[in-house]
Amino acid sequence: MSWNNIVTDILKVDYPIIQAPMLGVSTPEMAAAVSNAGGLGSLSVGGLSPAATRQLIHKTKSLTEKPFAVNLFAHQIPAYTEDDLEPMRTLLLQLANKRGYDLTGADLANFRFYNHLNQIDILIEEKISLVSFTFGCLDSGSIQALKQNACTLIGTATCVEEALFLQQQNIDMIVVQGIEAGGHRGTFLEDMPLPQVGLFSLLPQVKNAVRIPCIAAGGINSAETIKAAFELGAGGVQVGTAFIGTKESQAIASYKAKLNKAKDTDTTLTKAFSGRWARGIRNEMMHEIEQAGIHIPSYPLQNSLTATLRKLAQQNNDSEYTSLWAGQSAGKTGLMHTKEVFRNLVEQYEALYR
Amino acid sequence: MSWNNIVTDILKVDYPIIQAPMLGVSTPEMAAAVSNAGGLGSLSVGGLSPAATRQLIHKTKSLTEKPFAVNLFAHQIPAYTEDDLEPMRTLLLQLANKRGYDLTGADLANFRFYNHLNQIDILIEEKISLVSFTFGCLDSGSIQALKQNACTLIGTATCVEEALFLQQQNIDMIVVQGIEAGGHRGTFLEDMPLPQVGLFSLLPQVKNAVRIPCIAAGGINSAETIKAAFELGAGGVQVGTAFIGTKESQAIASYKAKLNKAKDTDTTLTKAFSGRWARGIRNEMMHEIEQAGIHIPSYPLQNSLTATLRKLAQQNNDSEYTSLWAGQSAGKTGLMHTKEVFRNLVEQYEALYR
Known part of the structure; x- marks a missing residue:
């Protein structure tokens, strides 16, 4: 054939x-x-x-x-001012703190x-x-x-x-x-x-x-x-x-493990991680950002804002605080x-x- | 074969x-x-x-x-009281009035x-x-x-x-x-x-x-x-x-006409007509009910509440005030x-x- x-x-x-x-x-x-x-x-x-x-x-x-x-x-x-990002920056610092991650000195501004x-x-x-x-x-x-x-x-x-x-x-x-x-x-x-x-x-x-x-x-x-x-x-x-x-x-290993046991209904569309709609397995970071009810800056602003926290989570094999992109046939x-x-x-x- | x-x-x-x-x-x-x-x-x-x-x-x-x-x-x-339906009843009377339909004497209560x-x-x-x-x-x-x-x-x-x-x-x-x-x-x-x-x-x-x-x-x-x-x-x-x-x-004819020229993105899920999620072509009644921001009673309550208005619209070949159910391959x-x-x-x- x-x-x-x-x-x-x-x-x-x-x-x-x-x-x-x-x-x-x-x-x-x-x-x-x-x-x-x-x-x-x-x-x-x-x-x-x-x-x-x-x-x-x-x-x-x-x-x-x-x-x-x-x-x-x-x-x-997109055009933006640093002030536009302040509410999300504050939220992310709170979430990091709650989860035990230290964002002190992290690069949450002046993105290139x-x-x-x-x-x-x-x-x-x-x-x-x-x-x-x-x-x-x-x-x-x-x-x-x-x-x-x-x-x-x-x-x-x-x-x-x-x-x-x-x-x-x-x-x-x-x-x-x-x-x-x-x-x-x-x-x-x-x-x-x-x-x-x-x-x-x-x-x-x-x-x-x-x-x-x-x-x-x-x-x-x-x-x-x-x-x-x-x-x-x-x-x-x-x-x-x-x-x-x-x-x-x-x-990371915990992401692969979640993927391996994911059901057809475990994913959803979210803008929480990057400011653009994307499909991933539901987790805590997604939920916290969505339910905070504050404006999610558009891509790539939000992506850069969440990057340090996601990276720290990945270093700790923490699947609750990084994006878990997956399709409906995970x-x-x-x-x-x-x-x-x-x-x-x-x-x-x-x-x-x- | x-x-x-x-x-x-x-x-x-x-x-x-x-x-x-x-x-x-x-x-x-x-x-x-x-x-x-x-x-x-x-x-x-x-x-x-x-x-x-x-x-x-x-x-x-x-x-x-x-x-x-x-x-x-x-x-x-579902269990309910007539009072639970009052805000939606009021909205529907307003919408009917705005669209030129007379709901006076319409059966919007005591459903069986x-x-x-x-x-x-x-x-x-x-x-x-x-x-x-x-x-x-x-x-x-x-x-x-x-x-x-x-x-x-x-x-x-x-x-x-x-x-x-x-x-x-x-x-x-x-x-x-x-x-x-x-x-x-x-x-x-x-x-x-x-x-x-x-x-x-x-x-x-x-x-x-x-x-x-x-x-x-x-x-x-x-x-x-x-x-x-x-x-x-x-x-x-x-x-x-x-x-x-x-x-x-x-x-109705206007529904068939809309269906015939529907694009892949013309439908959406809504609870507006019946209180249950359903997919249909976007129209004014859907939009008005959703953007009113009031609670949509669950099925079959909302379905009965909207029935008279939908029926009047159908009698007038008015595709803006009745449900236009359709799949994504309309x-x-x-x-x-x-x-x-x-x-x-x-x-x-x-x-x-x-």
């Missing part, structure tokens, strides 16, 4: 299976393992500094000679923010051939520059209107993110309520609306879900949560190597459908 | 395709048309009086000799409520062989009585825990309702946040958890979505929104006969997958 289709042709991979970029969870090791196994690994560099971006690219290149995608955040950086505009030149210099992005659409200058350097562009849409927008901007492929997906919503058209469309409804409607290939994201964790995504018109699939439990994942992920998770998907698919 | 499987065997139908019960939209004519075409039609009698229940059953029987399901609401009737307990005897007397239900699980006495009369029972679940509960109560089959589905959520376990699981995540997890057949509901409107549901483990599918636009539907439904919608699904499926 052949997996070849337009997506494998464009991505130059054996299998149209993409490892979802998961900033803070995925690693160069994870991306390289998936690319080496014949899929497409994704390196997350969204919002990172130019130096960190280049370093992670070099690291990934040292682990694979296969193509991998570099994933950017195409968000705007980056977005894709600080990274495009590096991607071109590093001859990255596949660039994916979320939280928006790259600006036309960046699109043009990357295209002139033979780069394939993969956007993220959470509704038909966003997919049409990406196609109009000359993007080559669309990750269609169902409401099932873990982590941040890719939503970027802001004059509407947050799209919360299930993949069963979203994928066929996007497929019917656009000419470019669609990658299904959200709930994909088995041969059957891959097959169903193909039936609904996907040319490929993106798998995230199933890789969070792997040895190549940065997720559960029973086990602790395997990335390569095994990937091979299991491929082999189970081939066993069932060849 | 044969459609035969455990679901067609149990339901004694040619195709494992169920027309979703849609109280206020579906009709005896719709149910009979689907049953006559080889699927399973569903007659909605949830919350209706014994007399109305019997009359609708007789009507449906007069239109088909095939089996059809009778759908009950298995909710509890029914649930499945008032209907079981009738179903047995009428020798109904298929009983489906939602909003809860039938009580054990009713289950026993129906089973003793050779009745097959079909419950509704919106999460794994509800599915396991239904199986434990000796229910024969489960409609697995993804977040995509239009109309009321079948949710009935109340010690958790509202389950909002996409069908892509929900169906495989329910399938893996239970031994009894699963029917996929939410977003099913094409050969491809039927096939995908089978791949995810469904033994059958339930189709709702695709039948709302038919000639056998009770939906759109392009057209105005056909129920039979045509059903035959199109079957024929397109057979053309693609035989």
Whole structure:
């Protein structure tokens, strides 16, 4: 049986299976393992500094000679004053204190923010051939520059209107993110309520609306879900949560343990950690921030404000005070190597459908 | 190609395709048309009086000799005082006035409520062989009585825990309702946040958890979505929104028109119309009730309170002041006969997958 289709042709991979970029969870090791196994690994560099971006690219290149995608955040950086952040800063200091973490001297002000505009030149210099992005659409200058350097562009849409927008901007492929997906919503058209469309409804409607290939994201964790995504018109699939439990994942042990026993209803959408809607397993930090009833600064402000507390929690293997991104098909992920998770998907698919 | 499987065997139908019960939209004519075409039609009698229940059953029987399901609401009737309803009553009178409807003398008090307990005897007397239900699980006495009369029972679940509960109560089959589905959520376990699981995540997890057949509901409107549901483990599918636009539907013309041009993001969950979470196209009545910020009485109280205003709106073909239940795959439904919608699904499926 052949997996070849337009997506494998464009991505130059054996299998149209993409490892979802998961900033803070995925690693160069994870991306390289998936690319080496014949899929497409994704390196997350969204919002990172130019130096960190280049370093992670070099690291990934040292682990694979296969193509991998570099994933950017195409968000705007909002105007703000330090005063705007004060109520949340106060709350976070209270929460840290309550939980026994010392934020004295922690960096909760004067942030330096980056977005894709600080990274495009590096991607071109590093001859990255596949660039994916979320939280928006790259600006036309960046699109043009990357295209002139033979780069394939993969956007993220959470509704038909966003997919049409990406196609109009000359993007080559669309990750269609169902409401099932873990982590941040890719939503970027802001004059509407947050799209919360299930993949069963979203994928066929996007497929019917656009000419470019669609990658299904959200709930994909088995041969059957891959097959169903193909039936609904996907040319490929993106798998995230199933890789969070792997040895190549940065997720702390207590996060992996919660993920492994997560039920279908254990996740929810929240803005508490980052200021952008994202799906994760409910925990105390989410609850405390939401029920405080104070304004949550928008992304990336809130993300930077909570970063130190999340980092301290991670150092203490404390799953109550860091984000536990997960999709609605978390559960029973086990602790395997990335390569095994990937091979299991491929082999189970081939066993069932060849 | 044969459609035969455990679901067609149990339901004694040619195709494992169920027309979703849609109280206020579906009709005896719709149910009979689907049953006559080889699927399973569903007659909605949830919350209706014994007399109305019997009359609708007789009507449906007069239109088909095939089996059809009778759908009950298995909710509890909450204790309340007339005073509890006063703020909402006042708001509804204001809204009616604003919209130009006269509620003087309308029946907004002293309601008489029914649930499945008032209907079981009738179903047995009428020798109904298929009983489906939602909003809860039938009580054990009713289950026993129906089973003793050779009745097959079909419950509704919106999460794994509800599915396991239904199986434990000796229910024969489960409609697995993804977040995509239009109309009321079948949710009935109340010690958790509202389950909002996409069908892509929900169906495989329910399938893996239970031994009894699963029917996929939410977003099913094409050969491809039927096939995908089978791949995810469904033994059958339930189709709702695709039948709302038919000639056998009770939906008013302006509702059908809105449905026909609905986008993937046009629906939302609301308690405004009935006091229970349900998915429908956004409109003015939904908005006004939600933004008023007053307590929405629980089902069926709110449902009875809004009934007169909704009825007046329907008489005036006013889609802004009645519920516009629809799933996330509304759109392009057209105005056909129920039979045509059903035959199109079957024929397109057979053309693609035989």
